[in-house]
Amino acid sequence: MLKGSIVAIVTPFKKGKVDEKAFGDLIEWHISQGTNAIVPCGTTGEASTLDYKEHYRVIEIAVKVVNKKIPVIAGTGANSTDETIEITEHAKKSGADAALLVAPYYNKPTQEGLYRHYKLIAEKIDMPLVLYNVPGRTAVNILPSTVARLAEIKNIVAIKEATGDMKQVSEVIRLCGNKITVISGDDFTTLTLMALGGKGTISVSANVMPKEVSKMCAYMLKGQYDKAREIHFKLEPLNAAMFIETNPIPVKTALAMMGKIQEEFRLPLCEMSPANKEKLKKVLQDYKLI
Numbered sequence: 001m002l003k004g005s006i007v008a009i010v011t012p013f014k015k016g017k018v019d020e021k022a023f024g025d026l027i028e029w030h031i032s033q034g035t036n037a038i039v040p041c042g043t044t045g046e047a048s049t050l051d052y053k054e055h056y057r058v059i060e061i062a063v064k065v066v067n068k069k070i071p072v073i074a075g076t077g078a079n080s081t082d083e084t085i086e087i088t089e090h091a092k093k094s095g096a097d098a099a100l101l102v103a104p105y106y107n108k109p110t111q112e113g114l115y116r117h118y119k120l121i122a123e124k125i126d127m128p129l130v131l132y133n134v135p136g137r138t139a140v141n142i143l144p145s146t147v148a149r150l151a152e153i154k155n156i157v158a159i160k161e162a163t164g165d166m167k168q169v170s171e172v173i174r175l176c177g178n179k180i181t182v183i184s185g186d187d188f189t190t191l192t193l194m195a196l197g198g199k200g201t202i203s204v205s206a207n208v209m210p211k212e213v214s215k216m217c218a219y220m221l222k223g224q225y226d227k228a229r230e231i232h233f234k235l236e237p238l239n240a241a242m243f244i245e246t247n248p249i250p251v252k253t254a255l256a257m258m259g260k261i262q263e264e265f266r267l268p269l270c271e272m273s274p275a276n277k278e279k280l281k282k283v284l285q286d287y288k289l290i
Helices: 020-033 052-066 081-094 111-124 144-150 166-179 187-196 210-222 225-241 249-257 274-286
Strands: 004-008 037-039 073-075 098-102 129-133 156-161 181-184 200-203
Touching: 004 210, 020 052, 020 210, 037 073, 052 081, 073 081, 081 098, 081 111, 098 156, 111 129, 111 144, 129 144, 144 166, 156 166, 166 181, 166 187, 181 187, 187 200, 187 210, 187 225, 200 210, 210 225, 225 274, 249 274
Parallel strands: 004 037, 004 200, 073 098, 098 129, 129 156, 156 181, 181 200
Antiparallel strands: none
């Protein structure tokens, strides 16, 4: 279930509300393009700006539209353990196949606190759980030794590694072996992480070029490294463009330019600066996406 190109899908808005039709159309497009799984309500899905009702609805739409064709890994993490359990339980009831749990942000828990947080969630909810380590967003790093402890828990099955630190990734894989699946959380590290033994990526760039990201991951899983490397270099300008400004501002702007969604964000996120928007437009034109 947790391998290949997994898109961290955007949440389209229209006139202040979730654009359910555009969201459904995006999911259908991803399935047709070879995306291996969908992550609704992740960082790229602006989960932190959704209220509970919207959060649950976005997961429900994803499950319904996917209709078991590919897995749905629902973003359900929060900075409160009780809140995380509540959201994750609802995702399970909605039919999600797994849950993506970002490390509790702002609190800056200790490694023991992180361990107890994830352990309690795993005890309370019997579904596959994916750890999400992104210190640049959360101000806390789930260390390899903590991941190794958590990998002993049956339903903690994977980790999305977004540190950008391949030494740390290598240590996680060395300590955990096949007890946990390691997935890239940064498009620019996907090739390297998979070369170390990772199984795929939860990708921002796949929102824009899903077929290419899926092919690259498939080649890596087959050991066809030259072909994968060729696509990696082809995607590098796009990977860089996706982070000209804070994610998901560039990717939603790109999808709007491609005519797939409205260019709409929720504060405190806002539209791109004109200069950066021109840079993004040039990249998309170079790929003949617009």
